[in-house]
Amino acid sequence: MTERDIRSEMKDALTEIFNVGIGRAACVLSELIGDEILLTVPQLGMMKRSEFIELAGQMWKMPACIVRQSFNGPFCGDALLIFPARDSLELVRVLLAEPSPIETMTELEREALLEVGNIILNACISCIADMIGHEITNALPVYIDSAPGVLIESLVLAPDWYVIFLHIDFTVQRTNLTGNIVFILDVPAIDAFGTAVMSLIEQFNGEP
């Protein structure tokens, strides 16, 4: 197998692992808001810090609401759930069953969004842990109002650190909501994660 094949195999496996995690998360979110969540096919990219900061600047020109959850295990890093600020307000309105549009984020609304982030990121991280057969522990989630590029710049310190970027659109039938999930891993973490994913792939490589 060439290095290119391994990268392609790894990308395929990572996409599937995250896909399963997000499917679980969407189910929980769907139960919370009493509506079906339509999911797009996830797109996964793995890139260096500098490339990602450039991409983040292009992708998120509007203010965003971010829930950050650090995780620790055979590899450690940060998981971010990023919603455009306007979509977040709509999601919170649906969650809290508010009849009229919400203009600004109060403490209660922040807490609601934090809980949504907690559910989605936990479902993803737990699923990844189950699939690769390692325990991963989560820190408490934190709510951040920031431009994603600025936050990522502050989290990803070394230029050779990698970012695993997963883009998925969530559409709630009663509203339109787009969310993105970003995983940030440093070089030792991405190596450890890669080893765990490769061992999962190898378990099923016996069959043609």
Added chain:
Amino acid sequence: MTAEETMLIVDDARLARKMVRSFVATTRPGMTIFEAADGKEAIKILEDMPSLSFATIDYNMPGMNGLDLAMIIKERLPSTRIVLLTANVQAPLRRRAADIGIDFIDKPVTEVKLSAFFNRAAPRAADQR
């Protein structure tokens, strides 16, 4: 198991196809397996098939979704036992799968889940022989 049993695995993720293939090899050794990465590829494979025993179909794929593909397979080969194998485990999707008479397995697939599907499929397969 009869020698002519066949299965079509439709999933855009290679890992998912490998997992199903591996578990089928353990639970139903000897079954002939075909793979497709999306609905279009699956339909192409089906063109040359006079019958198909089982199909596992992902829901969220590029192009056609898994339920639409299941409907096409049911129309073309009605005796095929189909299971929607998906990470999207929401109740409305489960209901839609049940409404068109296909089974449902939530990802990640395991040997136990796949065996249970074969066991559920067995009585109807026996009726049709």
